Amino acid sequence: MKALSASEAAAAIEAGTLTSEKLVRACLDRIAASEPMVKAWAYLDPDLALAQAKAADMAKGGVLRGIPVGVKDIIDTYDMPTGHNSPIFAGKVPFGDAACVALCRTANAVILGKTVTTEFANRHPGPTTNPHNAAHTPGGSSSGSAAAVADGHVPLAFGTQTGGSVIRPAAYCGVIGYKPTYGDFNRVGIKMQCHSVDTLGLMARTLDDIALFRAVVLALPPVAIDRGVTAPRIGFCRTPLWDDASTDTKALLERTARGLAARGASLSDIAFAPAFTDILDDHGAITAFEGTRNYADERLRNPDMVSKELMGGSMKRGLEVTFDEYVAAQRKAVAFRVHIDSLFDRFDLLLVPSAPGEAPEGVEFTGDPRFNSIWTLAWTPCVTLPAGAGTKGLPLGIQLVGPRHADDCLLSTAAWVAANLS
Amino acid sequence: MLATGTQTGGSVIRPGAFCGIIAYKPSYGHFPPAGMKANTEWLDTIGAYARSIDDIALFRAALMAIPYRPIEKLEKPPRIAVCFTHHKDELSREGTKAVMDVATALRKAGASVIEMELPSPVRDMTAGQKTLSAFDGPRAAADEARRAYSLLSPSFQVDKIAAGRKIDYATWAAARKLGETGRAAVDAMFSDIDVILTAPAKGEAPRGLERTGDATFNLLWTYLWMPCVTMPFAKGPMGLPVGIQLVGRCHEDAALLDSAGWVQGALR
Numbered sequence: 001m002k003a004l005s006a007s008e009a010a011a012a013i014e015a016g017t018l019t020s021e022k023l024v025r026a027c028l029d030r031i032a033a034s035e036p037m038v039k040a041w042a043y044l045d046p047d048l049a050l051a052q053a054k055a056a057d058m059a060k061g062g063v064l065r066g067i068p069v070g071v072k073d074i075i076d077t078y079d080m081p082t083g084h085n086s087p088i089f090a091g092k093v094p095f096g097d098a099a100c101v102a103l104c105r106t107a108n109a110v111i112l113g114k115t116v117t118t119e120f121a122n123r124h125p126g127p128t129t130n131p132h133n134a135a136h137t138p139g140g141s142s143s144g145s146a147a148a149v150a151d152g153h154v155p156l157a158f159g160t161q162t163g164g165s166v167i168r169p170a171a172y173c174g175v176i177g178y179k180p181t182y183g184d185f186n187r188v189g190i191k192m193q194c195h196s197v198d199t200l201g202l203m204a205r206t207l208d209d210i211a212l213f214r215a216v217v218l219a220l221p222p223v224a225i226d227r228g229v230t231a232p233r234i235g236f237c238r239t240p241l242w243d244d245a246s247t248d249t250k251a252l253l254e255r256t257a258r259g260l261a262a263r264g265a266s267l268s269d270i271a272f273a274p275a276f277t278d279i280l281d282d283h284g285a286i287t288a289f290e291g292t293r294n295y296a297d298e299r300l301r302n303p304d305m306v307s308k309e310l311m312g313g314s315m316k317r318g319l320e321v322t323f324d325e326y327v328a329a330q331r332k333a334v335a336f337r338v339h340i341d342s343l344f345d346r347f348d349l350l351l352v353p354s355a356p357g358e359a360p361e362g363v364e365f366t367g368d369p370r371f372n373s374i375w376t377l378a379w380t381p382c383v384t385l386p387a388g389a390g391t392k393g394l395p396l397g398i399q400l401v402g403p404r405h406a407d408d409c410l411l412s413t414a415a416w417v418a419a420n421l422s
Numbered sequence: 423m424l425a426t427g428t429q430t431g432g433s434v435i436r437p438g439a440f441c442g443i444i445a446y447k448p449s450y451g452h453f454p455p456a457g458m459k460a461n462t463e464w465l466d467t468i469g470a471y472a473r474s475i476d477d478i479a480l481f482r483a484a485l486m487a488i489p490y491r492p493i494e495k496l497e498k499p500p501r502i503a504v505c506f507t508h509h510k511d512e513l514s515r516e517g518t519k520a521v522m523d524v525a526t527a528l529r530k531a532g533a534s535v536i537e538m539e540l541p542s543p544v545r546d547m548t549a550g551q552k553t554l555s556a557f558d559g560p561r562a563a564a565d566e567a568r569r570a571y572s573l574l575s576p577s578f579q580v581d582k583i584a585a586g587r588k589i590d591y592a593t594w595a596a597a598r599k600l601g602e603t604g605r606a607a608v609d610a611m612f613s614d615i616d617v618i619l620t621a622p623a624k625g626e627a628p629r630g631l632e633r634t635g636d637a638t639f640n641l642l643w644t645y646l647w648m649p650c651v652t653m654p655f656a657k658g659p660m661g662l663p664v665g666i667q668l669v670g671r672c673h674e675d676a677a678l679l680d681s682a683g684w685v686q687g688a689l690r
Binding site: 078096097098099101102103105106181183186187188189191192195196218219220290292293294295296297319322323327330331334337405 | 451454455456457459460463464486487488558560561562563564565566567568569587590591595598599602606673
């Protein structure tokens with residue numbers, strides 16, 4: 001069975017031409033065949049998955065009627081461990097479901113299993129490889145979710161983003177990643193890293209699936225993609241970090257901008273005000289300061305079970321950021337959001353890089369989140385769309401950023417862009 | 423000795439006032455929230471109780487993992503603004519008297535004390551706070567609602583879960599944006615003042631155990647993300663504590679605690 005999208009599968013299940021059990025069996029078969037190479041799953045119990053599928057078929061209905069979902073392993077599930085890729089939590093089953101997981105189950109989804117995360121969603125990687133080329137990382141920290149969706153294990157998966165951990169791995173794996181407006185998705189049951197920016201995000205292979213999945217997590221009626229939107233006003237924003245992008249990425253963005261303009265989009269270059277050239281530093285100060293404090297229990301009670309990378313990295317850095325520096329960064333972030341809001345007076349969306357380039361070689365380094373962190377700090381919704389491949393044959397994405405609190409519009413204009421990418 | 427609380431509406435400051443002790447709700451986001459069960463993400467703030475302002479400063483440093491700096495004696499009195507909020511008419515006589523008596527005492531001690539209204543966007547924040555709190559209800563408690571609904575109290579089922587299901591995205595998004603507008607507007611007030619003097623509750627602790635009181639005089643500050651301290655001052659007609667509340671500029675908690683120390687000294 002070709003890997004169906006969630007929307008296709010839901011329609012088939014509603015029509016009675018498919019059952020959740022059949023769909024989940026096909027996913028499990030797919031996983032069994034490719035998992036030795038891809039290693040996307042931190043926890044997968046096929047019997048538990050099938051039991052859920054059978055229950056979903058019996059229950060009938062629900063927005064996600066029997067669709068299997070992958071859950072990043074920093075998100076709680078009452079019937080599966082949440083391991084955080086840390087020996088501290090190995091095998092530990094949480095008390096309850098995270099809000100997003102409970103809302104999926106309320107919508108009659110099947111929680112297929114837990115996808116590999118980097119340690120506490122930081123840098124220390126898991127074993128997952130890029131399905132396009134196993135010699136390359138899938139990115140992180142939502143490594144398993146991106147690989148699982150790319151490789152057809154599940155049509156939908158959760159990721160989280162504090163720096164670039166939804167958009168970047170989605171781009172590296174050639175799937176659609178969506179980071180909503182900060183605050184839209186409830187974070188209960190997701191391990192708290194940086195309370196000022198942590199954002200739950202979604203991965204899928206189609207924008208219709210993202211729209212469906214979004215509705216479930218919001219617990220609001222689905223809003224269909226509007227395919228009648230007119231050509232948008234696009235701001236091509238290279239960002240102050242443009243020189244950190246690979247030749248491939250620069251060429252792709254320039255080509256995309258020209259192509260969309262030729263198809264009727266109004267296109268202008270846009271840059272941040274000079275005051276925000278170093279905004280990445282403010283993101284770094286905030287995430288380091290908050291992260292080391294939210295992880296106080298882990299680093300104080302079990303320092304030997306936290307990777308040296310993390311203990312010596314952002315945990316240590318966070319204690320070196322002074323409170324005054326933190327407050328200054330927070331005030332700058334507020335000003336940055338006002339500035340970014342103002343850009344959307346002239347544009348419907350911004351076109352920006354999804355990542356510096358293709359997925360790096362090896363699995364030790366999950367890639368650089370700089371092209372994502374600025375938007376995570378801006379709290380704006382972002383979508384990465386697959387847009388061809390780089391010189392090594394690995395996926396490249398383009399990122400679209402929309403105004404806050406208008407995510408439905410962003411998804412619809414993203415559909416216009418997707419339809420008009422040559 | 424020391425205790426923690428949490429505030430989404432008024433749940434740190436108001437019980438502190440009712441029990442006649444010192445309570446502190448920091449600026450939103452200052453105390454790391456990992457491990458706190460979320461009620462309303464946009465509002466939830468961990469707070470602290472102690473026997474003295476000095477102890478609050480010590481506790482704050484520990485909870486924030488920042489260097490401890492004891493309360494500083496101010497060189498000159500803080501510039502004080504009395505602000506009853508637009509809920510002024512709901513304040514009890516003893517609550518109003520406490521604020522006015524404190525204002526008089528602080529003037530005598532050399533502080534400039536003016537009366538001030540909050541900027542107009544703040545009027546809508548009373549309804550906005552209820553929107554935020556309700557919207558999160560069925561989402562934050564999605565697991566409990568799905569697997570253990572009958573174990574939730576009837577008030578939780580109605581006021582949180584059912585109420586939250588009625589709110590649409592536009593209303594909720596507007597409430598969040600209103601918070602940003604309100605915060606920016608109130609922050610601008612602090613070019614002319616150092617601390618707001620207000621009531622921490624409607625009055626004394628209400629009779630009976632069925633209800634824990636009203637958050638009317640707390641929820642705006644919670645929503646504005648501003649740091650707050652309550653200290654005891656007088657007794658009301660039932661012989662129960664009536665306190666006052668001091669509210670500082672967002673992020674300037676150390677300055678608020680210094681001002682609170684000065685106020686305490688001036689009231690002795």
